[in-house]
Structure formats: structure tokens, C-alpha cells
Amino acid sequence: MIEGAVWRRWVFFRLPMAIFLIFLLFPFYWMIITTFRPDGELYIPWYRANYKPFWTWNPTTAHLKYLFGETTFLIWMWNTTFIAVVATAISLFCGVLAGYALSRLNFRGAALLGTTIFITYLVPQTLLFIPLSEIIRTYSLGDTPWSLILSYPTFLIPFCTWLMMGYFKSVPKELEECARIDGAARWQAMLYIIIPVAVPGILSAMIFAFTLSWNEFIYALVFLSSPEQKTVPVGVISELVRGDVFFWGPLMAGALFGSIPVAIAYSFFVEQYVSGVTGSVKG
Amino acid sequence: MSNVTIRQVHKHYADFHAVKGVSLEIKDKEFVVLVGPSGCGKTTTLRMVAGLETISEGDIMIGNKIVNELPPMDRDIAMVFQNYALYPHMTVYDNMAFGLKMRKFDKAEIARRVNNAADILDIKDHLTRKPRMLSGGQRQRVALGRAIVRNPKVFLFDEPLSNLDAKLRVQMRVEIKKLHQRLATTSIYVTHDQVEAMTLGDRVVVMKDGLIQQVGEPLELYNNPANRYVAGFIGSPAMNFADTMIEEVGGAVYATNPTMRIRVPEQIAARMGPHKGKPATLGIRPEDLHMASGADPEDLSFEAVVEVAEQLGAEIILDLKAGGSAMVASVEPTVKVKPQQKIRLGINPAGLRFFDATTEAAI
CATH class of the missing domain: 2.40.50.140 (Nucleic acid-binding proteins)
Structure with a gap:
């Protein structure tokens, strides 16, 4: 907290905080207001006398009805959930095991391998989707959820591994040594001691992985083609932008409902998430 | 019989020769203290006995059986760590019971042993608490309790008191001594504090640069130091x-x-x-x-x-x-x-x- 005179608190804390919050929350506000604004208000030029961009007195549910009735939005939601959950589960499983191995087993080249895994994470997806689409085609996975479930781990596993490596390093190694003296084999020490202690780290890796796969765009755009296979980000863009016409109402409604699961995931785990990113373990 | 024999043991790290041929005979029920400045190889020696470090050369025997290749879980030892290493997600009871559960003791026996240890160490009121709710001294007691419930052949202590404040350290020192008199379990204790070494040890091993300087009863080290290093290390104020x-x-x-x-x-x-x-x-x-x-x-x-x-x-x-x-x-x-x-x-x-x-x- 800022100490001293009242004006100091206003100038150095409250005002910057307010600006930051407005900057952060305005897109959500815009999304909500557009969702409920009738088309007649959406498409008037700014110089008209009755132009009121920040509020509406005639809220409508027409855009929602259109989104849920005329498009396959609910199927997109289901697709996205299914793909994100399965891809996250696979990546977490591999990431936790790999992170543990890289941080705790002193094998030759462990540090090099850790760095290499991180570098694979840095390869841009815009380059990687070309060879990947070749592989997807070879195994006839195109236009199925599995094309994404199997390609998301290419960036999620390095990410989870890297995050878990850091977290496992913050767990005192005596905990594990003590467990092993207490009669636990290495896998038991990991299962009963290290993983329960690392839950905050695992949760934050999970939230990150889930969000990344939920919002992923390029692979989904390239690998999926039929409307009933699409995920929310791709579906909304490809079905609600026709040529140069933007269906702003349904688009924003789709964006709003598409961001709700992620928001719920964050708020649900926020405590663990924060301690996972910042905290270490006290013995 | 749970005597410990360390015979010509060396430890090489990639670029560091940490232990240079240590030989030591620890008798059954004896309390031996390894003392020396940091980097003298005392902790490495202890960790080799525990099985947490591999042995580069030489043999370590517990109860006349060579344990060089034995994993820690099969050596029948218990260790108390400097930072206590209590399992933070378990209650005090579960912390003490973990080793017994891993060894498939039945529930009634586990309860009997844990309660007994809690009695000895005066932590009965804290059995349902998590370690983070305990003070430093209480945590140290739990760590001791976790070691004694298993009734192992050998206790290993790795600077167990150095995280405590001075007053508590003196108090816990006495308790460890009493505990040893009561349980009579072979113990190896590592410390850098010569007062701790003198007060606790039946015999004290002074180490420096990976070598044993002198082994002897506390007063023998004090009265007849083998060399200038031991003479200066033992006794306060120093010689x-x-x-x-x-x-x-x-x-x-x-x-x-x-x-x-x-x-x-x-x-x-x-x-x-x-x-x-x-x-x-x-x-x-x-x-x-x-x-x-x-x-x-x-x-x-x-x-x-x-x-x-x-x-x-x-x-x-x-x-x-x-x-x-x-x-x-x-x-x-x-x-x-x-x-x-x-x-x-x-x-x-x-x-x-x-x-x-x-x-x-x-x-």
C-alpha cells in the first residue's frame, strides 16, 4: 500500500488502478452491450444525433436467438470443451511426469533436454501447422476432433513440462528423500508426497493448458472444415462473418458465451493459480 | 545388532573430491557425532549411509551387511533433516504414520506406535494439525517422532537443530540425549556446532576437507587433540x-x-x-x-x-x-x-x- 497523504494514494494507486481496470474490462462491456443492442442501433453512423454507443434503451435477445437457433453454436461449444479437456488431460499427464523427471532425475543431458523442450514451445504455430496438416492428412484425421486433440499437445506438453519443472524445483528435495527413507519407492514418493504438494502448480498448468486450447485458432481453422466439427473461435468467425458482412450482434454473443467457461475456470482456481505461479512450498 | 561400519569410503563429484577415504566403526547403541566446518564431507558421509548419495569407493555396512547398493527404503534407517521435511499436506498423525503405512503395518499397530511416540515427545495435542500450524520446536518433535515410530536400526540426524533459536536448541539437545538414553538406538548425528557435538556424542568425529581428523570421546578430544585443527575446533572460546x-x-x-x-x-x-x-x-x-x-x-x-x-x-x-x-x-x-x-x-x-x-x- 502507498503510505502518506490522501492525494498520493489517489494519484499513485487509485487512479492508475482505475485506468487499468477500464482498459481491461472495456472489451467485455462492449461485448455485452453489443449482444443486447438491436440491429437498428448497431448499424447507424456515429454522426447521427441519436448515436449512443455506450448504452441502449431497447435491449433485445434477437442476437442470442439467432446464435443458438440458426447456427450450430452449442455444437461448437461441445466440440471446444471436449477437445480442450482431452488435450489438457493428455498434456498434463505427460507434462507432470516429464517435469518431474527433468527436475529430479539426474540423468545425463537433463538440462539440455529441458532447454530443447522449451525451444520447441517457441516454434511458431504458423510454421508448424504446415507439416502437421500433412501428418493429419496421412492418418486421415482431418475434420475430426482428434486432429486437434493430438496436435494441441505439441505446444501444450512443452509448456506444461516447463511450468512443472520450475514448480517441482521449488519443492524441497528432502521431502522426497524422507519419503524414500520412510519406505516409499520412487514412484510412491512421487504419488503420495510430491504430486499432492505440487497441486497448485498442476492446477495452474491445467488452467493455462485449458485456456490455450480453448482459444486456439490456427490449427482449428486449418484442420476442421465442416460447420458441425468446428470450435467456438473458428465457428464464430467463419459462420458469422459472411464475405464482408459482420453479424456483430451474434458475433459478440458468441464471443461472450465462448469466454464464460474460461472465466469460470479462472475464478474457480484463482487462489491455487496465484500460489502456483508465485509461491513455493514450505516444509 | 545394528552397528555401522564405514570402510575407506570416498565420494567423487564431477569436479570435487568430497570424502577422501573415511573409515569409522560405530558400535551398536552408540551415539556418534560428525562435526566439522561446512564442506568437510560430514553431511555427504551421512547421506551415503542413508543411501541418498551413491558411494564412489569403499563399503558401508549396517548390521554386518553391506548396503552399498541398497535403496534407502531397504536400509531400515530413519533420518531427521535440518528443514524437518514434514509432509505439508498431511496431519501430524499422518506424517508419523506414513512410514508405517508404506511398510504395511496394520492400523491398530500404527495407532499404538504413533500415540506412543506422541506421548514421549509431548505432541499428543497436535496430532490432527498440519505442520504449518506448528512452531519450529514442535515441528522438530514431529520429525523426531516420525523417525522413532519405525523403530529403525539406525537414526541419522542432519543438523536437526540449526533452524531453531538458541534457547530452543539447548532444550531440544537435551531431549535428543534423553531420547537416545531411552531408546538406545545407534545414532549418527551431523553438526557444525562443537558444543552440540561435545554434549551429545558418546564419541565425536572431527572432520575437515573430507578427512577424519580425530575420533574420540568428547573429553579425549578436549584434553588430547591429535592436531592443531582439532585443538582449535573443540572448546569455546577456542584454544x-x-x-x-x-x-x-x-x-x-x-x-x-x-x-x-x-x-x-x-x-x-x-x-x-x-x-x-x-x-x-x-x-x-x-x-x-x-x-x-x-x-x-x-x-x-x-x-x-x-x-x-x-x-x-x-x-x-x-x-x-x-x-x-x-x-x-x-x-x-x-x-x-x-x-x-x-x-x-x-x-x-x-x-x-x-x-x-x-x-x-x-x-
Whole structure:
């Protein structure tokens, strides 16, 4: 907290905080207001006398009805959930095991391998989707959820591994040594001691992985083609932008409902998430 | 039988030779303390006994069985760590029960042993708490409890008291000693604190640079240090050292330097033969110095200047300057001295020790 005179608190804390919050929350506000604004208000030029961009007195549910009735939005939601959950589960499983191995087993080249895994994470997806689409085609996975479930781990596993490596390093190694003296084999020490202690780290890796796969765009755009296979980000863009016409109402409604699961995931785990990113373990 | 034998054990790291051929015989029920400065190899030695470090060379035997390749879980040992290493997600009860659960004890037996240990250590009221709700001393008790419930062959302690404050450390030291008297389990205890080593150990092993300097009972180390290092390490305040030349004048042997000329007691003088005419280090403990009176002969006293007088109540610690070397003397609390005062200190001849100037071995 800022100490001293009242004006100091206003100038150095409250005002910057307010600006930051407005900057952060305005897109959500815009999304909500557009969702409920009738088309007649959406498409008037700014110089008209009755132009009121920040509020509406005639809220409508027409855009929602259109989104849920005329498009396959609910199927997109289901697709996205299914793909994100399965891809996250696979990546977490591999990431936790790999992170543990890289941080705790002193094998030759462990540090090099850790760095290499991180570098694979840095390869841009815009380059990687070309060879990947070749592989997807070879195994006839195109236009199925599995094309994404199997390609998301290419960036999620390095990410989870890297995050878990850091977290496992913050767990005192005596905990594990003590467990092993207490009669636990290495896998038991990991299962009963290290993983329960690392839950905050695992949760934050999970939230990150889930969000990344939920919002992923390029692979989904390239690998999926039929409307009933699409995920929310791709579906909304490809079905609600026709040529140069933007269906702003349904688009924003789709964006709003598409961001709700992620928001719920964050708020649900926020405590663990924060301690996972910042905290270490006290013995 | 749970004696521990360490035979010519070495530990090499990539670029560091941490333990250089340590041999030690620890008898059944004995409490042995490894003591030395940081980096002396004491913890590495302990961890090799525990099975947490591989052994580069040599053998370690527990109960006459070579355990070099045995994983920690099969060695039947218990270890107490410096940072307690309590499992943070488990209650105190579960912390103590974990080792028994892993070894498939039945529930009633686990409960019996945990409650028994909790009784001994006076932590019965905390069994349902998590470690983070406990104070440092209580955590240390839980760590001890976790070790004793298993009734292992050997207890290993890795600086278990160094995270506690001074008062609690003294208290826990006594408790560990009592615990050992009660359970009579073979124990190996690592510390850098020589007071802890002296008070706890049946025998004390002084280590330095990966080598054992001396093994012995606490008073033996104090009275007959094998070399200058041990002499300086054991005892508080530390032994005073002065560089002298050994000379023979008229049948008597003297250790001299510009500020002192000390007559070497006869039993030591008899061993001085090869050192005559050569430099040697004179050692005298602060408690073997006193304010000289007329009764003190000239050749068992020397002059010094008081720099600081520390009044401790039961004694006064004098920091002195004798010629070029700093000296410390522990004198009667009735002595009145002022800084910069010139005084004469008498030596108790039984306290005189001499060390070879080059090998540093005791003469």
C-alpha cells in the first residue's frame, strides 16, 4: 500500500488502478452491450444525433436467438470443451511426469533436454501447422476432433513440462528423500508426497493448458472444415462473418458465451493459480 | 545388532573430491557425532549411509551387511533433516504414520506406535494439525517422532537443530540425549556446532576437507587433540596458539618467541627430541590461563595487553594482545582490569600443548 497523504494514494494507486481496470474490462462491456443492442442501433453512423454507443434503451435477445437457433453454436461449444479437456488431460499427464523427471532425475543431458523442450514451445504455430496438416492428412484425421486433440499437445506438453519443472524445483528435495527413507519407492514418493504438494502448480498448468486450447485458432481453422466439427473461435468467425458482412450482434454473443467457461475456470482456481505461479512450498 | 561400519569410503563429484577415504566403526547403541566446518564431507558421509548419495569407493555396512547398493527404503534407517521435511499436506498423525503405512503395518499397530511416540515427545495435542500450524520446536518433535515410530536400526540426524533459536536448541539437545538414553538406538548425528557435538556424542568425529581428523570421546578430544585443527575446533572460546622456537638451555626445554619464554613440562619435553631448534606451535586454552601472582614462575607466565574485557558473570573473558598474537583468557570474575592495561598471565603447565609447525600434528 502507498503510505502518506490522501492525494498520493489517489494519484499513485487509485487512479492508475482505475485506468487499468477500464482498459481491461472495456472489451467485455462492449461485448455485452453489443449482444443486447438491436440491429437498428448497431448499424447507424456515429454522426447521427441519436448515436449512443455506450448504452441502449431497447435491449433485445434477437442476437442470442439467432446464435443458438440458426447456427450450430452449442455444437461448437461441445466440440471446444471436449477437445480442450482431452488435450489438457493428455498434456498434463505427460507434462507432470516429464517435469518431474527433468527436475529430479539426474540423468545425463537433463538440462539440455529441458532447454530443447522449451525451444520447441517457441516454434511458431504458423510454421508448424504446415507439416502437421500433412501428418493429419496421412492418418486421415482431418475434420475430426482428434486432429486437434493430438496436435494441441505439441505446444501444450512443452509448456506444461516447463511450468512443472520450475514448480517441482521449488519443492524441497528432502521431502522426497524422507519419503524414500520412510519406505516409499520412487514412484510412491512421487504419488503420495510430491504430486499432492505440487497441486497448485498442476492446477495452474491445467488452467493455462485449458485456456490455450480453448482459444486456439490456427490449427482449428486449418484442420476442421465442416460447420458441425468446428470450435467456438473458428465457428464464430467463419459462420458469422459472411464475405464482408459482420453479424456483430451474434458475433459478440458468441464471443461472450465462448469466454464464460474460461472465466469460470479462472475464478474457480484463482487462489491455487496465484500460489502456483508465485509461491513455493514450505516444509 | 545394528552397528555401522564405514570402510575407506570416498565420494567423487564431477569436479570435487568430497570424502577422501573415511573409515569409522560405530558400535551398536552408540551415539556418534560428525562435526566439522561446512564442506568437510560430514553431511555427504551421512547421506551415503542413508543411501541418498551413491558411494564412489569403499563399503558401508549396517548390521554386518553391506548396503552399498541398497535403496534407502531397504536400509531400515530413519533420518531427521535440518528443514524437518514434514509432509505439508498431511496431519501430524499422518506424517508419523506414513512410514508405517508404506511398510504395511496394520492400523491398530500404527495407532499404538504413533500415540506412543506422541506421548514421549509431548505432541499428543497436535496430532490432527498440519505442520504449518506448528512452531519450529514442535515441528522438530514431529520429525523426531516420525523417525522413532519405525523403530529403525539406525537414526541419522542432519543438523536437526540449526533452524531453531538458541534457547530452543539447548532444550531440544537435551531431549535428543534423553531420547537416545531411552531408546538406545545407534545414532549418527551431523553438526557444525562443537558444543552440540561435545554434549551429545558418546564419541565425536572431527572432520575437515573430507578427512577424519580425530575420533574420540568428547573429553579425549578436549584434553588430547591429535592436531592443531582439532585443538582449535573443540572448546569455546577456542584454544590460543602462539608460534615459538623450541630451545634447550641447560637440560630444560623452552618454547620461546619475542614475548614469551615458556618452560616445556617434562613429560612433553621428553618427546621434544626431534623438534629442538625448530619452530613449534604452542597451544593453551583460555581456561588454563590466570592472572599471575608472585607464586607464578617467570617461565610459566607472559605479559599481555588487555583489549576488551567481556564480563559474563561467572567468568571474565579477556581479549588480549601478546606481542603479535591475539590471545583469549578466561579469568575469575573478581579480577579488575581496564582496556590497554598491561597484565601478566600465568599458565597452568598441565594445559600446555605443542604442535609441529609444518604437519600440525600434536607433539
